[in-house]
Amino acid sequence: MSPSPSPGVVVDSVARSFGSVHAVRDASLEAPAGQVTALIGPNGSGKTTLLLMLASLLRPDAGTISIAGFDPVTQTEEVRARLGWMPDVLGSWNVLTVRSALETTGRLYRMTAAQSSRRASELIELVGLGPIADQPARVLSRGQKQKLSLARALVHDPEVLLLDEPASGLDPVARNDLQLLIRDLAARGTTVLISSHVLAELDEIADRAVYLEAGVTASADRVAAAQGTERPWRIRARDLPGLGGALVAAGVHPDDIRTDRDELIVPVAGEDAAAELLTRLVRAGVAISTFAPALGDLEHTFQGLARDTHRPTGSTR
Amino acid sequence: MNAYLTGIGVIFSLEMRQRVRSLAWYILLGVYVVLILLVTVILALTLGAYQSRGSNEAGNAIYSTVIYFVLLLGTLVAPALSGNSINGDRDAGTLATTQVTLVTTGQLVLGKFLAAWVTALAFLAASVPFLIYAGFAGHLTVGATAVSLLVLAVELGVVAAMGVGLSGLISRPLFSIVTTYLVVAALTVGTLIAFALGGLVVQSRQTTIYTGGTDTAQYDDQGRASACNPPVTQVQTIPRYDRVWGLLVANPYVLLADAVPTSYDTSGEQPVDLFGQLKFAERSAQIAPRVQQTIDECSAGYGASQASPTPRHVIDSTTPGWAVGMLAQLVLAAEALLGAWRRLRTPAGRLSKGTRIA
Missing domain, CATH: 3.30.70.100 (Alpha-Beta Plaits)
Structure with a gap:
């Protein structure tokens, strides 16, 4: 355990536009360590754009972001070493087996071959992909790819976990497993920020919620008013x-x-x-x-x- | 530095496994080997018949033809294998998940380039048995062999780099592959067209003072006429290929020919292989035509004005341009890779229209 608690994710007045499209106009949020924070918003509200900025892939036009205490724009490497990102697009290296995909990801995180191999086995166990660990990724079902994607985000044991629609395509049992896994990660101090539009499912797992609409995060006042x-x-x-x-x-x-x-x-x-x-x-x-x-x-x-x-x-x- | 190389290595091996090591690729390689085998056998049978005993001309011809064949097929296949290596990953959703790891953009681009290059080199490797056969049959010098193989490898690398670079610069895989083919076409066919047109655009007036024999004149064995008409001045425009010959050295085939040390036949004047013949043609273009010429059939004889230097003389007296051509190609290739690197840098600032980051 580190002496001071990790600051998790802090977003302050972040904006990002693509040409004339203002995807995120003014987003501010805090996701404390050890908690699951839900990011909620309708389709096209800027959730994915915001997560891409948090994942150090997009540069914000304005505002500041802190991931585990580091700025993704200026301290990209420090952020990436501490950040796990599960995108909404399910991409996988089709020819590689589940195991070698995870090992390769470990190698990309500068782990040794032995470390990557050990970690891949742990994760296959953790997300329950054991029976198909040596199958190429192209034969996986959507739900299995989802699990692989989650396992990949966890390869380097990140302090901050960003999950973009993690439960879509999962059956009820797998969804329950996922919730237990996320709760367990949070209990061990991981900052989890999870976006979804399946709100019932977030209800069961999230400690707190941030509402994003038309690129703007809702203020505490408006949330309280809406709840009343x-x-x-x-x-x-x-x-x-x-x-x-x-x-x-x-x-x-x-x-x-x-x-x-x-x-x-x-x-x-x-x-x-x-x-x-x-x-x-x-x-x-x-x-x-x-x-x-x-x-x-x-x-x-x-x-x-x-x-x-x-x-x-x-x-x- | 070591860690940097390891990162490139991981991307390289990922790329090789993911993209290259497929059944279709092996089939392609098999078809390619059969084609080369056919070319070699046909050339050996036909050219061997013309060749006198103990001469090495057939072997030289086979060797140069096979090298050109490898260059042709390599530049035809390499764009397809490299032209979607970055935007294809973006379409498959695996680019962004690679970018969020600790691998740097430079490692990503270089790893992909190396994989594309090695893939293209596999075609060269598959033709090595035929090259060895032709090399022995033609008693090729070590220099000629080494230079031709090296230039060929660099040319394949240039095409691979263009493919990878353009796949980073252009969003749609189809367009980047087509553009890579167009670049290859511009270098191979485009330079020839530009050369031909350029020579016509840059024309000079050539003045010829012609003193011809009369209708009833008798010619002796030197081509001298016994009686001549008064001198006639003729003015015509002629293309100045000597001013645009530089376009030719950007052509991979010409460049290769220009770089390889030439072997001459037993007379010592005529080049024996395709390299030498192409080199002679290219070098001849460097020689400026005479702007002012006098043809006097009475005093000098007809043959004097027509006498041309031998290929060997032309080759020895003109400038080798291949290094400049290769440098230009390398700059182009490096520029493409650099462009891809700039476009892929994250956190991304400006995105081109229609680009999806993840």
Whole structure:
């Protein structure tokens, strides 16, 4: 263990444009060591561009980036020695076997042949590619390539791990394994920054979230405001008409109640209101089997922010 | 420095395994060997029939032809093998994952260039048995053998470097391969066209004072006429190839011919192989035509104005230009690799339109 904790990832007012396209306009975020930070945003919001800048591949037009205490622009080598990057594009050297692809990556990180070979075996074990370790990469399925890509990002045991859509294409078991692996890495002090648009899955794994939209990271205020808005809750009871009556009696407007198969969905503003509603329903004697938010925390915030941004502002030219 | 070389080595071996060592490549090499075998056998049978016993002319001719054949096929195959080495990786999504490792851009470009060069050299290596046969049959000098092989290897390296460089400079693999072919075509065919056109553009007026025999004149055995008309002054324009001959030395085939020490036949005046004949043609272009000439069939005889120096005399009295041509090609190749290096440097600043970094 190092005496001082690693600063992880710090991004301050970073911008990057491609010609007239402003991919990232003003992004600021912090990803502390030992935590999993989710980077959330709709398609085309600049997530991948931001990650490319963090991965030392793109030069920001403005702002500063610090990866494990080093600047990717001026201290590229120091950053690369400490950074693992799993891109959203699944590229693999088709002719090489899984094992030799990992060994080659180790060699590219200036490890000796023996070190690379040992590390490749460890990683094959870790991500569960054992049965196909000596198959050429071109025969791998999408999910297996995903695992190979993750293993490649881990070859040099990085302090900072950037994962761009790591779980797409994975089956539920593999996805669960991935989550355990990422949590384990974070528990050992790795800074993990993970981007995805499958928000339910990030909900289970992320300690914190950064929202990016149209190249701008959302401020803490806007996130708090979005979290406080009403969100749908899912309530299930054997006696649906009785539940409906109890809801109206508890003060829910009848027009707000939606029926979804054998559940009712009602809007609730925040955790406190939900607790109060549940208490009333139980007091009214309704036998409730499910009472839960219909949207995950991240998704709710995300949708709240998206609504906020898309609302017409009234300014015209 | 050692660590730097190790990085190049890792890229080199990755490239060789990933790109080159495929079944299609071995088939190509096999077809190539069969072609060379055919060429050698046909030349040995046909040229051998003309050759007097104990002479080495057939061997020399076979050797030079096989070398040219290797140059032809090598420059035809090398662009296809090297022309997508960088943008092909970008398309496959393996470029960026290599760039985020500790391998430097210089190591990446040099490793890819070496792999492309060695691949092209494999074609040379496959033709070595035939070259050895021709070399023995022709009693080739060590100098001629070494120079021709060396120049050939450098030429293949130039094409490989152009391919790798252009694949870094141009985003689409198809375009970079085609552009590499166009560069090869510009060097091999383009220089010839430029030479021919250039000679026509740079013309001189040639004044000839001609004193010809009369219609009834008798000619003696020296070509002298017994009676002559008054002198006639004729003015015509002539192409000045001597001012554009430099274009020829950028041509790989001419360059190779110009560099190889020439072997002459038993008379000591005529070159015996393709190298020598091409060299003679190229060197002849250096000789300036006479702007002012006098042809007097009465005093000097017809033959005097027509007498031309022997090939050996021409070759010995003119300038070898191959070093300049090769230098120009090496500068071009280095420029291409340098351009690719600049384009690949990360963190990337300006990106060309349509470039995907990852």
